[in-house]
Amino acid sequence: MEKHYASENEVLYHVGFSRADLKGATIAVLPGDPGRVEPLARQLGVEPSFIACHREYTSWLTHIAGRPVLVCSTGMGGPSVAICLEELARMGITQVIRVGTTGTIQEYINPGEVIINKASVRLDGTSHHYAPASFPAVASFTVTGALVEAAKDCRAPYHVGIAVSSDTFWPGQERYDSFTGYVPKAFQGTMVEWQRLGALNYEMETSALFVTCQALGIKAGAVCGVVAKRTEGEGIVPKEKYDQALQYQIAIVRGAIEHLEKVASI
Numbered sequence: 464m465e466k467h468y469a470s471e472n473e474v475l476y477h478v479g480f481s482r483a484d485l486k487g488a489t490i491a492v493l494p495g496d497p498g499r500v501e502p503l504a505r506q507l508g509v510e511p512s513f514i515a516c517h518r519e520y521t522s523w524l525t526h527i528a529g530r531p532v533l534v535c536s537t538g539m540g541g542p543s544v545a546i547c548l549e550e551l552a553r554m555g556i557t558q559v560i561r562v563g564t565t566g567t568i569q570e571y572i573n574p575g576e577v578i579i580n581k582a583s584v585r586l587d588g589t590s591h592h593y594a595p596a597s598f599p600a601v602a603s604f605t606v607t608g609a610l611v612e613a614a615k616d617c618r619a620p621y622h623v624g625i626a627v628s629s630d631t632f633w634p635g636q637e638r639y640d641s642f643t644g645y646v647p648k649a650f651q652g653t654m655v656e657w658q659r660l661g662a663l664n665y666e667m668e669t670s671a672l673f674v675t676c677q678a679l680g681i682k683a684g685a686v687c688g689v690v691a692k693r694t695e696g697e698g699i700v701p702k703e704k705y706d707q708a709l710q711y712q713i714a715i716v717r718g719a720i721e722h723l724e725k726v727a728s729i
């Protein structure tokens with residue numbers, strides 16, 4: 464299949480930077496929130512530098528294990544994830560790690576812990592533009608393995624399993640605390656079904672990430688911090704739990720990238 468790489472100085476329309484800005488980086492760390500990019504770039508690695516800020520895409524470069532690593536926000540939901548991935552692929556990115564937030568649906572998982580998603584239920588629209596519904600949304604074995612090893616190394620409270628990726632925060636995640644309080648019939652009772660099937664968490668990006676990456680030939684992994692416990696309520700827990708999960712996520716992502724860079728250099 465012919466691939467359409469960007470030229471060195473072509474500024475990509477949505478992310479607002481060029482291949483030259485990546486300084487040879489092939490790995491990207493992808494939080495959803497643009498506000499998390501700079502702190503992540505500073506805490507993950509050394510010599511962080513600003514690249515660009517355009518729409519929902521804020522981008523910084525950092526350095527881990529002596530190699531440049533891109534940190535770029537994806538915005539919320541599948542469409543903006545896929546746009547970002549298309550442009551990163553054109554600039555030579557070959558491995559990505561999503562650093563997100565999530566709501567657990569399992570009793571035994573708690574806020575402040577982390578979930579490494581190995582696959583996702585495709586409750587989104589974007590992934591269906593890249594592959595038929597029967598195609599699985601699966602993480603890269605290599606990237607997921609690196610995340611798990613790093614989680615063990617830093618003694619993080621982690622869980623590995625399947626996400627339910629929804630295009631909506633309220634109805635698709637069967638939340639009733641919305642403006643109307645109504646959840647369409649198609650989603651009523653779905654949380655208990657996902658629980659029984661052993662899915663771990665609700666979030667909004669990994670199915671689009673995994674399927675789009677598969678279609679583009681990018682290896683993808685995802686590590687999410689737990690900020691809601693749906694067996695106890697629908698709200699988001701206090702910020703201290705988010706901060707706790709984020710510190711684990713940073714240690715895990717750094718360790719995983721060190722491992723991936725080492726493997727690549729052998």
Ligand code: URA
Pocket residue numbers: 564565566567632636665666667690691
């Ligand atoms: N993100 C989600 O999509 N759902 C949650 O419950 C928490 C974070």
